[in-house]
Amino acid sequence: MIISEDTIEYVAALAKLKLEEDQKDKAIEDLNRILAYIDTMNELDTDGIEPMSHAFEVKNVFREDVVTNEEETEALLANAPVKKDGCFVVPKTVET
Amino acid sequence: MEVTKWGAKELSDRIKARELSASEAVEAQLAQIERKETRYHCYTRVLAEEARERAKEVQRRMDAGELADSPLAGVPVAIKDNICTKGIPTTCSSRMLKNFVPPYDAAVIERLQAAGAVLIGKLNMDEFAMGSTTETSWFGPTKNPWDVTRVPGGSSGGAAAAVAAQEAFLALGSDTGGSIRQPSSFCGVTGIKPTYGTVSRYGLIAYASSLDQIGPIARSAEDCAAALDVISGTDLRDSTCIPKESYGYSKALTGEIKGMRIGIPSGYFGDGLDPEVERGIRKAADVLASLGAVVEEFELKAVDYAIPAYYVIASAEASSNLSRYDGVKYGYRTPKYEDLQEVYLKTRSEGFGGEVKRRMMIGAFVLSSGYYDAYYNKALKVKALIKQGFDEAFQKYDCILGPTAPTTAVKLGESLSDPLKMYLGDIYTVSVNLAGLPGISVPCGLDSRGLPIGMQLIGRAFGEKEILRAAHAYEQTGEYLFAPCTE
Numbered sequence: 047m048i049i050s051e052d053t054i055e056y057v058a059a060l061a062k063l064k065l066e067e068d069q070k071d072k073a074i075e076d077l078n079r080i081l082a083y084i085d086t087m088n089e090l091d092t093d094g095i096e097p098m099s100h101a102f103e104v105k106n107v108f109r110e111d112v113v114t115n116e117e118e119t120e121a122l123l124a125n126a127p128v129k130k131d132g133c134f135v136v137p138k139t140v141e142t
Numbered sequence: 143m144e145v146t147k148w149g150a151k152e153l154s155d156r157i158k159a160r161e162l163s164a165s166e167a168v169e170a171q172l173a174q175i176e177r178k179e180t181r182y183h184c185y186t187r188v189l190a191e192e193a194r195e196r197a198k199e200v201q202r203r204m205d206a207g208e209l210a211d212s213p214l215a216g217v218p219v220a221i222k223d224n225i226c227t228k229g230i231p232t233t234c235s236s237r238m239l240k241n242f243v244p245p246y247d248a249a250v251i252e253r254l255q256a257a258g259a260v261l262i263g264k265l266n267m268d269e270f271a272m273g274s275t276t277e278t279s280w281f282g283p284t285k286n287p288w289d290v291t292r293v294p295g296g297s298s299g300g301a302a303a304a305v306a307a308q309e310a311f312l313a314l315g316s317d318t319g320g321s322i323r324q325p326s327s328f329c330g331v332t333g334i335k336p337t338y339g340t341v342s343r344y345g346l347i348a349y350a351s352s353l354d355q356i357g358p359i360a361r362s363a364e365d366c367a368a369a370l371d372v373i374s375g376t377d378l379r380d381s382t383c384i385p386k387e388s389y390g391y392s393k394a395l396t397g398e399i400k401g402m403r404i405g406i407p408s409g410y411f412g413d414g415l416d417p418e419v420e421r422g423i424r425k426a427a428d429v430l431a432s433l434g435a436v437v438e439e440f441e442l443k444a445v446d447y448a449i450p451a452y453y454v455i456a457s458a459e460a461s462s463n464l465s466r467y468d469g470v471k472y473g474y475r476t477p478k479y480e481d482l483q484e485v486y487l488k489t490r491s492e493g494f495g496g497e498v499k500r501r502m503m504i505g506a507f508v509l510s511s512g513y514y515d516a517y518y519n520k521a522l523k524v525k526a527l528i529k530q531g532f533d534e535a536f537q538k539y540d541c542i543l544g545p546t547a548p549t550t551a552v553k554l555g556e557s558l559s560d561p562l563k564m565y566l567g568d569i570y571t572v573s574v575n576l577a578g579l580p581g582i583s584v585p586c587g588l589d590s591r592g593l594p595i596g597m598q599l600i601g602r603a604f605g606e607k608e609i610l611r612a613a614h615a616y617e618q619t620g621e622y623l624f625a626p627c628t629e
Contacts, residue, residue: 073503
């Protein structure tokens with residue numbers, strides 16, 4: 047059992063999630079079952095194999111660093127849950 | 143006239159021939175949606191007024207002599223709700239994005255509109271495309287038009303069901319681990335995931351960026367090819383686009399597959415495969431052979447480990463991609479909070495559903511210090527071996543044939559309680575995404591319960607033309623089977 051109660055709390059914190067007590071046991075059980083299955087990967091010998099991020103050879107694609115869009119502040123702020131004076135609003139994060 | 147039974151390209155041809163107007167096509171489609179939608183729930187939003195306006199505009203363009211070469215001129219097209227549409231809510235079937243209205247169109251939407259297609263609605267899906275049944279949608283499940291007690295597959299379940307129920311002529315879905323092909327198989331329609339880099343993902347809400355790709359679902363390979371002709375092409379706004387010499391897919395449908403070499407991985411016919419599905423695939427293989435293809439079995443290496451590698455890589459990328467939902471810039475924000483940490487925690491815990499949370503936690507775990515090498519790096523090595531296996535196979539074969547899914551459509555409610563069981567249903571599709579290859583699901587008959595069976599043809603990188611040609615040639619040997627929903 048690789049996922050303990052401590053690990054599930056750690057992993058939830060990494061994912062910025064808060065699990066209720068009753069969700070925790072189910073999450074521990076699910077993740078342990080899934081990870082036990084994922085561990086079957088270890089049957090495959092991958093010695094000397096390079097990890098592959100991209101299936102095809104990819105190159106950086108460059109373009110000129112110029113502004114092509116118009117002023118869109120209003121359109122972009124339209125979806126903000128809370129806004130004020132052209133800015134997103136969040137609770138105070140610094141002590142004064 | 144049974145307008146909604148026509149193919150997309152056929153509809154466009156008839157509009158061009160002035161048998162009916164673009165507006166009449168839209169009205170026929172809206173009437174069918176009106177009749178069927180309460181039963182199947184394919185859509186998250188139907189764009190009736192927008193479509194009526196757009197149809198008039200498209201008709202004006204056609205009357206002015208434009209769009210003569212567009213295979214989709216005047217065709218109503220439905221869009222999975224993870225593809226951004228300017229001014230039209232794009233929800234990912236999540237509470238998190240329930241009220242999100244994109245300020246821009248996805249590249250594929252721009253291309254469809256330039257080609258004179260008419261957006262008819264946004265389609266239901268598994269939340270953030272995570273799921274294989276469309277049951278994880280915040281708006282509730284879509285039902286399979288072949289049997290409403292069964293799932294349509296997922297995550298593009300609304301798309302496949304809409305096309306099967308004649309609630310859409312053509313739909314765009316997305317496919318990260320099988321999300322176009324598996325629902326196409328369950329709903330008896332044709333869907334293709336193009337090679338990674340063929341279609342711009344600009345405006346596709348990200349799940350796992352190294353695997354995501356947009357593609358069409360329709361009732362024929364011909365309509366899929368027509369849609370790909372319109373939506374493929376490079377785009378500076380998606381740096382993973384790979385330029386190609388030719389995007390002319392429709393021209394590849396010659397009906398001729400004599401001498402085409404088709405390999406069937408013998409390992410595909412193992413434990414867990416429904417014997418009726420196996421029979422369906424073997425029969426389809428015989429049909430392809432009778433058309434002159436050379437069909438033989440072979441060993442495909444490493445594919446047994448595709449599911450574990452996929453769930454590590456996809457979950458890792460999801461945990462990173464979905465960290466953007468913080469309740470600040472757009473989307474849901476919890477109503478009650480004291481400080482910023484609480485905004486994050488409560489917003490995300492209330493805004494995301496169970497499957498999305500599960501994958502974000504798997505992702506956070508496999509990327510965490512101490513486990514990164516054992517899980518994430520290991521999965522990337524398995525991916526390299528899977529790619530190698532396909533590379534070797536494509537030195538001998540033009541296409542690889544197998545089932546799309548190990549079963550036909552499962553009952554509603556069976557998968558939600560057992561995520562691992564649901565993941566195992568992706569066995570034939572995820573390897574294709576890991577290797578970046580194109581794959582098409584084509585209906586190949588029904589099982590004894592009357593449910594559609596799907597076969598998958600996998601092509602080499604940028605081998606869309608071969609698999610479309612084979613799918614088209616196969617489809618020419620029989621009539622399209624409509625879902626029994628024309629009561």
